Amino acid sequence: MSTFVYMTRCDGCGHCVDICPSDIMHIDETIRRAKNIEPNFCWECYSCVKACPNHAIDVRGYADFAPMGHSVRVRREEEKGTISWKIKFRNGTEKDFVSPITTKPWGKFIPKLSEGDTPNQGEIKSQILYREPENLNTKKDLPTVSKDSFKKGVYY
Amino acid sequence: MIYNNPFLGLSDFVAPIAMQGFVIAMIALVIIGTLIDIIHKKNVKYFFNNAKKAKKNAKIQLTTSQKTSVILRTVASDIATTSELGRGKRRVAHLLGMYGTILFWVGSVVMIFCYSNPTSETPSFWPMIWHVGALMTVIGGGWFWFFLRVDVYSEAQPWYRIIKADLFVLALIASSLTGLIWSYLQFLDLNDRWDDKVFLVLFVISNLVLFGGVYWSKFAHMFYKPGAAIQKNLAEADGSRDNLPPPADAPEQFGLGIKREEPKHY
Numbered sequence: 201m202s203t204f205v206y207m208t209r210c211d212g213c214g215h216c217v218d219i220c221p222s223d224i225m226h227i228d229e230t231i232r233r234a235k236n237i238e239p240n241f242c243w244e245c246y247s248c249v250k251a252c253p254n255h256a257i258d259v260r261g262y263a264d265f266a267p268m269g270h271s272v273r274v275r276r277e278e279e280k281g282t283i284s285w286k287i288k289f290r291n292g293t294e295k296d297f298v299s300p301i302t303t304k305p306w307g308k309f310i311p312k313l314s315e316g317d318t319p320n321q322g323e324i325k326s327q328i329l330y331r332e333p334e335n336l337n338t339k340k341d342l343p344t345v346s347k348d349s350f351k352k353g354v355y356y
Numbered sequence: 357m358i359y360n361n362p363f364l365g366l367s368d369f370v371a372p373i374a375m376q377g378f379v380i381a382m383i384a385l386v387i388i389g390t391l392i393d394i395i396h397k398k399n400v401k402y403f404f405n406n407a408k409k410a411k412k413n414a415k416i417q418l419t420t421s422q423k424t425s426v427i428l429r430t431v432a433s434d435i436a437t438t439s440e441l442g443r444g445k446r447r448v449a450h451l452l453g454m455y456g457t458i459l460f461w462v463g464s465v466v467m468i469f470c471y472s473n474p475t476s477e478t479p480s481f482w483p484m485i486w487h488v489g490a491l492m493t494v495i496g497g498g499w500f501w502f503f504l505r506v507d508v509y510s511e512a513q514p515w516y517r518i519i520k521a522d523l524f525v526l527a528l529i530a531s532s533l534t535g536l537i538w539s540y541l542q543f544l545d546l547n548d549r550w551d552d553k554v555f556l557v558l559f560v561i562s563n564l565v566l567f568g569g570v571y572w573s574k575f576a577h578m579f580y581k582p583g584a585a586i587q588k589n590l591a592e593a594d595g596s597r598d599n600l601p602p603p604a605d606a607p608e609q610f611g612l613g614i615k616r617e618e619p620k621h622y
Contacts, residue, residue, distance in 0.1 A: 206598075208402070208584035211440050214510030218619035227507045231574060232521035251614055254440060255600055271599040277606075278613020286601035298604045 202239030202260060203248055209256035210234050216248035216257060250276040250283065276301070357543040358487045361478040362535070363467045365542045366556070372472040378560075379468055382567040389570025390579060396571075403583055410587070415595025426593045427586055434585035442615065449499040453528070454578075456492025459485050460532060487539065490532040497529040512622045524573035527566035534558040 203225075205216075210233040216225040217234060224238045225248050234256070236242060249257045259272060269290040276283045278301075285297040311331075319330060327344045336342075363375060394400050418426070433439045438454065441447035463486030471478040501522075507513045518526070538559050541552035570576055591598050 208580065209588065212506045213441070213446070214506040214619035215614065217506065217510045218621050219614075227511060228521070229519040230521055231577075232506065253442065253615065255598070273598075273600045275601045275603065276613075277604055277608075278615060279608035279610055280604050280606040281610035282604035282606050284601035284604050286599060288599055296601050298601075298606075302610060304610075 202242035202244070203236050203257050204239075204260055205234050205236070206256045206258065207231065207233050209254045210252075211254055211256075213253060215251045215253060219247045219251045221245060221247060246274065249274055357540055359480040359483050360539060360543045361467050361471055361483045362486075362539040362542050363464075363472045364474070364476070364478060367472050367474050372468070375468045375472055379465060382563060385567045386570055386575070389568070390576050392571050393576050399580055403587060406587060410591045410594065410596040410598070413596035413599070416593075418590070418594050422593065423590065426589050430586045430589045431582075434589065435582045440585065444618070445499070446504050449496045449504055452492045452496025453500065453525075454496075456489045456494075456496055456532070457528060459489025460493055460535070461489075463489055487536065490536045493532040494529055494536065497525055497532070501525055501529065506619075510619045510622060520572065521574060523569055524566070524575050524577075527562055527569060527573065530562035531559060531566050534562055 212227060212232045212234065214227070214234075217227060219225075222238075222241050222243055222245075224236055224241050225234055226237045227233070228235045234248075239260075244259065246259070249259060255273075255275065271286070271288040273286050273288075274283060275286075281300055281302045283299050283301045285299075287295045287297075289295075313330075316331075323330075328342060333340060333342050363372075366375065438447055438450050441450055463482050467478060467482050467486060470476070471482065502515050503509070505515075505522075507517070507519070508515050534555050538552055538555035541555060546552065566573075566575070588598070595602075
């Protein structure tokens with residue numbers, strides 16, 4: 201499946217261009233609206249569909265498993281912390297789903313890594329990851345794997 | 357300068373009837389360009405098909421008064437204040453350009469048709485409207501051109517890269533800017549020097565490009581966008597919602613989310 205843009209809904213804000221991990225959402229040079237420049241490279245990640253504030257982006261299904269007449273659409277409401285899906289089958293059956301996308305206010309609890317202490321060489325070489333074990337909500341020492349147990353050819 | 361009717365000065369060597377003929381020709385160009393655009397891109401057919409689809413999927417049958425109320429709300433919000441652009445700079449720049457252009461064009465038509473005769477007395481209101489409108493258009497259009505175009509803002513293209521989509525905004529800025537400079541030079545009264553005539557010619561050329569280029573430019577978006585907004589809001593009201601799920605039944609407690617950041621992470 202790949203995404204496409206309803207030109208009458210798009211206002212060319214650039215959110216999909218910004219968010220696309222495949223960098224295939226671009227701005228059309230004639231009408232300055234978003235377009236998927238390479239549908240074959242679309243990962244179907246739905247990032248652009250969810251990010252579009254005007255619900256201008258939709259996903260076109262492959263004809264073999266999603267025949268003409270079906271529809272899968274999504275409405276992301278950041279203010280409510282919800283994501284809603286509407287699946288419409290070819291025979292007219294509709295299914296609505298609502299899921300939470302966060303339980304914490306947006307923009308808070310983002311770790312400020314640049315303000316933290318720089319790890320020393322010992323910490324860099326250890327098997328413990330950054331901010332472990334406290335970020336795993338434990339104060340216990342985490343188990344490590346002895347280097348002797350590694351197969352020959354694998355070095356850490 | 358702001359109270360000076362530039363078309364009155366022009367009437368010394370261009371007959372008012374010629375100026376009026378030019379305005380009518382420009383209106384005709386817009387109508388012809390839009391019609392060719394409609395035939396070529398089949399926009400109206402798309403709108404009708406979409407309306408038919410929405411009617412078929414409608415959950416509620418809207419009465420005429422409900423439809424009227426949705427349309428009036430759309431005119432007041434989506435069209436008059438371009439609410440689809442959110443709360444950011446793009447909306448302010450768009451509003452400046454939109455209302456500036458309306459004032460500039462209305463001022464031009466009124467002054468050309470009513471006050472371009474050498475014997476006529478122009479009320480100070482109309483030249484003021486014309487100049488303020490042109491200035492608003494230049495500020496809004498320039499702001500958009502240099503900083504807010506999405507290919508510059510979100511795709512890191514340089515501001516001087518010109519593409520076909522720029523034809524409308526550049527012609528609009530050029531017509532307002534050359535009009536303002538022409539009016540200023542005329543106001544300076546340079547004893548028939550060449551300066552103001554050069555800017556008059558540039559003003560005429562930019563208007564020809566703006567109104568003659570409707571088929572190739574984004575000019576017609578000012579007719580389609582209101583139609584699309586009305587259709588979108590009617591689809592929300594009748595429950596068809598273009599197959600979108602209904603808004604979730606949950607309180608708004610999580611802030612702006614993705615909307616708190618500009619799409620500028622290239």
